[in-house]
Amino acid sequence: MILDEIILITYILTMTVLLVFASHGIIMLFYHRKYIKNIPSFDEVLEYNKKVTIQLPLYNEQYVAERLIDSVCKIDYPKDLMEIQVLDDSTDITTDIVKNIVNKKKLEGFDITQIRRENRKGYKAGALKEGLQKATGELIAIFDADFVPSTDFLKKTLGYFINPKIGMVQSRWEHLNEDYSILTKIQALALNGHFVMEQPIRNRAGFFINFNGTGGVWRKECIENAGNWQDDTITEDLDLSYRAQLKGWKFVYLRDFTTPAELPAEMNALKAQQFRWTKGAIETAKKILPSVWRSKIPLRIKLQSTFHLTNNIVFPFILFAGILNVPLVFIKNSGPYTMFFNIMSVFVLAFISSFLFYLYAQKDVYNDWRKRMTLFPIFMAGSMGFAVNNSRAVFEGLMNRKSEFVRTPKFKIVQKSDEVIKNSTYNALYKINSTVMVEIILAVYCLIGVFASIYFLEIAALPFHLMFFLGFSSVAAMSIKHTLEKKG
Numbered sequence: 478m479i480l481d482e483i484i485l486i487t488y489i490l491t492m493t494v495l496l497v498f499a500s501h502g503i504i505m506l507f508y509h510r511k512y513i514k515n516i517p518s519f520d521e522v523l524e525y526n527k528k529v530t531i532q533l534p535l536y537n538e539q540y541v542a543e544r545l546i547d548s549v550c551k552i553d554y555p556k557d558l559m560e561i562q563v564l565d566d567s568t569d570i571t572t573d574i575v576k577n578i579v580n581k582k583k584l585e586g587f588d589i590t591q592i593r594r595e596n597r598k599g600y601k602a603g604a605l606k607e608g609l610q611k612a613t614g615e616l617i618a619i620f621d622a623d624f625v626p627s628t629d630f631l632k633k634t635l636g637y638f639i640n641p642k643i644g645m646v647q648s649r650w651e652h653l654n655e656d657y658s659i660l661t662k663i664q665a666l667a668l669n670g671h672f673v674m675e676q677p678i679r680n681r682a683g684f685f686i687n688f689n690g691t692g693g694v695w696r697k698e699c700i701e702n703a704g705n706w707q708d709d710t711i712t713e714d715l716d717l718s719y720r721a722q723l724k725g726w727k728f729v730y731l732r733d734f735t736t737p738a739e740l741p742a743e744m745n746a747l748k749a750q751q752f753r754w755t756k757g758a759i760e761t762a763k764k765i766l767p768s769v770w771r772s773k774i775p776l777r778i779k780l781q782s783t784f785h786l787t788n789n790i791v792f793p794f795i796l797f798a799g800i801l802n803v804p805l806v807f808i809k810n811s812g813p814y815t816m817f818f819n820i821m822s823v824f825v826l827a828f829i830s831s832f833l834f835y836l837y838a839q840k841d842v843y844n845d846w847r848k849r850m851t852l853f854p855i856f857m858a859g860s861m862g863f864a865v866n867n868s869r870a871v872f873e874g875l876m877n878r879k880s881e882f883v884r885t886p887k888f889k890i891v892q893k894s895d896e897v898i899k900n901s902t903y904n905a906l907y908k909i910n911s912t913v914m915v916e917i918i919l920a921v922y923c924l925i926g927v928f929a930s931i932y933f934l935e936i937a938a939l940p941f942h943l944m945f946f947l948g949f950s951s952v953a954a955m956s957i958k959h960t961l962e963k964k965g
Contacts, residue, residue: 478812479587481808481812481814483806483841484485484801484804484808485580485808485814485817487797487801487804488797488801488802488805488821489817489820491797491798491823492680492798492824493556493756493808494661494791494794494795494829495631495791495795495798495824495827496786496792496823496824496827498788498790498791499826499827499828499830499831500827500830501784501788501830501832502830502831502832502833503830503831503833504578504588505675505678505834506675506833506834506837507794508679508681508682508837508922509674509678509837511777512678512681513681515681517591517604517680517729517730517731520886526558526821527558527614527615527616527638528558528559528560528613528615528616528873529554529559529560529614529615529616529617529618529631529633529635529694530556530560530561530562530614530616530617530618530697530713530768531549531552531561531562531614531617531618531619531620532562532564532605532608532609532617532618532619532662532723532814533545533560533561533562533563533564533614533619533620533622534564534568534601534608534619534621534622535547535563535565535566535567535571535575535605535725536565536567536571536597536600536601536754536884537567537568537569537571537884538567538571538622538884538887539567539570539571539574540887540888540889541609541739541887541888541889542571542574542575542578542621542622543574543578543621543667543778544889545620545623545624545625546561546575546578546579546582546589547578547694548624548625548626549561549620549626550585550587550658551624551628551630552590552630552631552645553628553629553631553632554630554632555728556586556587556588557588558851559580559587559588559631559962559964560580560588560612560613560614561587561588561590562590562591562592562608562612563575563579563587563589563590563591564592564604564605564607564608565592565593566593566594566597566600566604567688570883571807572573572591572593573703575591575804576591578589578687585755589653590602592607592608592611594607594883598707598708599606599884599917600711600744601690601707601709601713601882602706602707602708602713603706603708604931605619605713606704606705606706609700609701609705609706611696614697615697615698616635616638616694616696616697616719616811616950617630617694617695617696617698617700618630618634618693618694618695619690619691619692619693620691620692620736620759621690621738621780622736622887623738623739623887624691624692624736624737625666625737625738625804626672626692626736626737626904627678627736627737630648630809631694632650633648634646634693634694634731634734634912634941635732635930636696637698637729638694640727642725642726642727642746643695643696643697643726643727643729644698644699644703644722644727644728645693645694645695645699645718645726645728645729646690646693646728646729646730647676647686647688647689647692647693647728647729647730647731647736647819648690648692648731648734649672649673649676649731649732649733649734649735649736649738650668650672650708650728650735650736650737650738651735651736652665652736652740652890653738653739653740654736654739654740654781654890654891654892655740657740657742657890657892657893657894658742658893658957659740659852659855660741660742660744660747661695661742661798661888662849662852663852663855663856663859664741665740666749666835666839666849666852667683667837667855667856669759669835669838669839669842670834670835670838671840672689672730672732673837673870674837674838675841676689676730676732676784677730677732679730680728681728681782682728683778684777684778684781684783685718685719685722685728685778685781685783685784685785685835686718686728686730687714687715687718687719687785687786687920688715688717688718689881690712690713690714691738692736692738696726698856699721699724699726700717700721702721702724702830703717703720703721703723703724703726704717704720705717705949706848706882709764710755710757710760710761710764711753711756711757711882711923712757712758713757713759714755715758715761715786716761716764716765719761719765719768719782719786720765721770723765723769723772723774724769732842735889736798738892739888739889739891741885741886742888742890743886743955743959743962744952744955744956744958745956745957745959745960746854746885746886748863748866748912748952748956749868749884749885751863751866751867752866752867752869752870753870753882753883753884753885754789754873755789755867755870755871755872755874756790756873756874756880757788757874758786758788758789758874759787759789759870759871759874759875760874761786762787762898763874763875764785765786765788765891766783766827768781769782769783769786773923778958786822789867789871790871791869791870792863792867792871793864793871793872795860795864795868796864796865796868796932797860799861799864799945800919800921802923802926802938802941802942802945803922803923803925803929803942804924804936805938806926806929806930806933806938806942807929808924809933809935810933810935828857831857832853835850835853835856836850836853839893846886849931854933854944855938855947857944857948857949858944858945858947858948858951859941859948859956860948861944861945861949861950862947862948862950862952862953863948863952864948865912865915865916865949865952866912866952869912872913878879892918907962909956909957909960913953913957914949916949916952916953916956917949917953919945919948919951920949920951920953921948923942923945923946923949924946926938926942926945926946927942927943927946929942930942
């Protein structure tokens with residue numbers, strides 16, 4: 478009986494944490510309605526006479542390097558006002574590919590250089606910092622290798638810098654290969670929660686937002702004033718964003734102007750990306766939150782910043798909930814705990830809040846939002862399935878365990894006929910590790926919960942047991958499948 482009570486109390490505490498973070502979606506919807514008309518002003522008359530340096534950080538991007546450079550050179554802007562830096566840290570054939578493209582573009586009259594370093598110190602942050610020292614532009618635009626900026630990118634962003642307080646302008650990510658597979662469709666649904674809801678709502682309400690690492694323009698003075706790029710976290714973009722805004726710089730987020738990018742097309746690449754984002758956010762929270770709370774910014778901004786920087790802490794609690802869900806079925810049907818389970822019914826609000834948040838994220842920008850929302854249960858299951866991978870990232874971040882900046886594999890996948898390239902430079906990512914084994918074990922464990930729910934006719938609990946089972950099993954299965962496919 479004592480063990481049962483410990484499990485019940487632990488579960489209630491776990492679900493309370495999840496409810497608090499999930500309910501933040503309702504707060505976002507409140508600010509969404511309140512500040513919906515608070516759109517940043519744009520100076521249409523501004524003469525485009527500012528020198529712009531475009532930085533393209535690359536590391537072994539042989540499949541997409543040419544596409545990136547070609548798209549940047551097509552940007553509609555005077556050549557004498559546009560400097561292009563290809564920050565090439567590559568150790569493979571990418572270096573030769575870039576060299577050939579750069580030489581070709583020079584002959585076409587572009588001010589473009591390939592910048593190489595002796596080592597990869599500081600990873601992306603180190604490359605951006607070194608490039609900044611040589612940059613001649615007053616404004617700095619940044620594009621990762623998987624992005625394809627539109628020709629009017631600079632003319633749609635530079636007008637905001639007429640305000641000398643503006644330090645950064647961020648465009649919304651669009652997805653080149655959203656319809657490639659069920660995996661990319663779910664990613665698009667998940668990312669739209671951030672890009673369609675969180676970023677514009679925070680920006681319009683006067684809260685801090687973050688540069689998303691690419692698809693944006695910085696004022697060079699802002700970067701330097703905020704302490705420049707630093708490599709003590711693996712989310713250097715989030716870190717610099719907060720340091721800049723704590724210095725008083727203002728950011729602009731463009732919800733209705735997009736920059737297309739390629740989504741990871743297979744599970745191991747997605748895991749690597751999610752691990753980096755999750756761990757880096759925890760590292761940044763540890764570094765930045767003390768400064769946030771010591772600053773003189775309003776309490777409402779401090780609270781919102783805390784939610785923003787710590788929301789990845791939910792993943793260990795999702796994992797705990799999945800583990801505790803199974804014994805709860807047996808406890809409910811063997812002991813006098815009716816009151817506890819009546820109280821637990823309030824936790825369904827977490828699901829409702831999340832559903833409404835992502836509903837508006839689709840409805841605000843897509844005409845086929847109803848079709849997109851049919852994927853919501855699969856997205857929820859996927860979030861549960863990623864709990865092992867992302868919980869490991871959270872714990873490593875909390876314990877100050879340093880790790881390499883692992884770039885996201887990019888294969889120039891846009892159409893359904895495109896394929897992930899076998900035996901590529903990214904092969905080190907493709908292995909069946911301990912995380913996959915834990916996911917398999919948890920899938921089998923959660924299947925017990927499914928059978929128990931059916932046996933005891935716990936109809937309300939069954940969907941959640943199914944989502945945990947499907948989440949862990951599908952993430953593990955796709956990891957193994959894509960690994961075997963890569964190895965031929």
